[in-house]
Amino acid sequence: MNISTVSRSGWTREQIAEQVAGDIADGSYVNLGIGMPEMVSKFVPNGREFIYHTENGLLGMGGTPKAGAVDLDLINAGKKPVTIVPGASFFHHADSFAMVRGGHIDVCVLGAMQVAENGDLANWSTGEPDAIPAVGGAMDLVAGVKTVYVMTQHVTKDERFKLVEYCSYPLTGSGVVDRVYTNLAVIDVTDRGFMLNRLAPGVTYEEVCEATGAKVHIGKTEGINTNA
Amino acid sequence: MNISTVSRSGWTREQIAEQVAGDIADGSYVNLGIGMPEMVSKFVPNGREFIYHTENGLLGMGGTPKAGAVDLDLINAGKKPVTIVPGASFFHHADSFAMVRGGHIDVCVLGAMQVAENGDLANWSTGEPDAIPAVGGAMDLVAGVKTVYVMTQHVTKDERFKLVEYCSYPLTGSGVVDRVYTNLAVIDVTDRGFMLNRLAPGVTYEEVCEATGAKVHIGKTEGINTNA
């Protein structure tokens, strides 16, 4: 495998979501970013329950409503219609972000343009001069949520590194990412930098290194090739 | 009249309360301090309605409950049982003081140990070394409420000045008092200092000056002796 085949290797998007969901403890308060991270809710392991927070003022968010049951006043942070589960609560935006900023949300799962080996995250702007800047709640989430997981393809569509030594795009937060889930591997962000946690089936450590713009360490888990 | 008779002259406590109530506009949000200021609610002029705020989380406070209808969970800032009026609302302490600090309460009426001619108020501590310091919400009220009225006897029981050039007691707030209601007179606190607003029946300007530890100016209202 070379980098041009990397984007088609390893886990599917659904399987990445499954890896993420499997790492979240029962009873966690979870905030899922717009897009790919939303799939995590489809793969909650049996016997576990996650309680979903959405920044626009809801704890206990449920799935998409059935056709005909859409309420335009009941939406998520991506402005899509949602439902509530028993035990849900509504609150205003300042209270919602007090939950986030105050460290009360256990896990957030976000997409990324780039993740650096020191945990820097870039996911809101390409920094191009004519781009309309729009940040939403991403900077608040990475600054406040206890554990920040990133879920992304390992490389860009045009085969550039997304896991890098330094982010070239404007940062969302500095040193904030705890773990990265890609189609190739799960990689922890540690004091030493990127550290392999587990590999996708059929993917080798060498292939991950080749597809990563920074060093990928193997620590205590050296030799582990958890193609489970 | 000399200073030794001042404390028995002019308005009664009820009449002072009536003066205060008469100066508060219809529809005002009002916070009444513990003690003498509470009497203001007995003298609301016909056709006016005040909405009472109590710091411990209630807007739309009503009067004292009937015997047998006391609810220990429904109290005012003085920890006395109260009732609610239609249109009342409950909120927590941070929201309650957001109302105060944010300038949303129109008028508060407080007692005083001393008021200085620059509007300084001392009403929480004698500063004696063995006193138990206790401030409650007084500093928040004087800092945040739009209009601060003080209601007090003109001199102390042992015939010392309460309206003074400088407060000798520890301050509750600096330059915060707008108007002082005493048994002798209503006195505005202005850029020039104390300014006579109106006199109690049978009390002269000279008597007020004698009972006041700072200059009492007469401005546009000079000559007015509103013994109405």
Add this chain to the structure above:
Amino acid sequence: MSVSVLNTCFDAVSSIREGSTVLIGGFGEAGSPVELIHALIDHGVRDLTVVNNNAGNGEVGLAALIKNRQVRKMICSFPKSSRSTVFEQLYRSGSIELELVPQGTLAERIRAGGAGIPAFFTATSIGTQLAIGKESRRFKDSRDYVLEFGIQADVALIKCATADEKGNLTFNKTARNFNPIMCTAALETIVQASEIVKAGEIDPECVITPGVFVNKLVHVPSPVSESQLIEDGISYP
């Protein structure tokens, strides 16, 4: 001072002056006071600074206000929309200013403005472009925080579900969003309510916005949906 009930949205917004800072409630279309915004378009006053999480959808509501060139500056967290290019075009041509604020910082700045807090520290945006030029400080937890300032406005335009005669408000689900905090942070808070009931009909335990934060009420019994207007191809005015 207590709340006054007005007959029309136009009457309610007619006191808004040129150059005002206007808080507009809502997150996307949920909780957006479309009728009040349209009245503000009819009123025509310009040079406004508008605070909203977004920058409008289609050519109705906030997007229409922007398109009508009444807005000098937007303060928001996410001025992009899949259903509008109004802001984008004016921004690219340099015809509208943007102050981009992280969503949680925006909410807290509005809450601070209403609560008499002139400034506070937050870790959000530290190490990013949005902290450039801002004062920062390391606190005893060894983390860096940036100083952010409270937002106080001249006017707030608010949409609620139910109001009582005393100005107490409740909201519907996630249409609550920025509305309650915006009620607190304006000199004049103008509210369109789908329903107005007598004082005492809202449970005092369930009031979201106490009446002290509300100045003007207008009854708008069947508020339009922004997305329905867009689907119907409507642009305002």
Add this chain to the structure above:
Amino acid sequence: MSVSVLNTCFDAVSSIREGSTVLIGGFGEAGSPVELIHALIDHGVRDLTVVNNNAGNGEVGLAALIKNRQVRKMICSFPKSSRSTVFEQLYRSGSIELELVPQGTLAERIRAGGAGIPAFFTATSIGTQLAIGKESRRFKDSRDYVLEFGIQADVALIKCATADEKGNLTFNKTARNFNPIMCTAALETIVQASEIVKAGEIDPECVITPGVFVNKLVHVPSPVSESQLIEDGISYP
């Protein structure tokens, strides 16, 4: 992490360690978690810093905790009571520390602690003894403000009216007071609820404290009244 329901108040407080900072809800006796406090007395852990608006009544609840010499320091706005001399005597003999905080500043410091705000500016106490030694700053409104710091605690002891299995809480009238903000500002929030209902039985629009702020629940169906205990001449233990 989600809430756990415990069988006794003693079980609920048994994780509290010596030297902890403990937020205790209530304003006077309204909303005071007397059963949890008494369990903390049974638990016996000492050297506590306690945050409460007051310093207890009679020789029950918080006053009994203080009398039992478990409290090293009180942080409060009004440590005087017409019904207790416990704090007063220990304070006069130098046996207990006091940090006196204006009531609104105390509330805001707790709210800030829960909201991830390390510090904020307020005009309250400017020009008074309570601002001495504190950083102050003049803002653009030409007023002076003092810098105050958020309070974060190890534990909060809370009394509520109704809880559901997810930890959502409602309170009764002015017994709400400091309880909801204290829920947010502790690493572990322990709640005594007069009633525990199934998830979904509290209207999501009327939840005061969302379950994310609650760690442990104990059902205390008929909580004692402090004033009744005092009238009955009871002192604890």
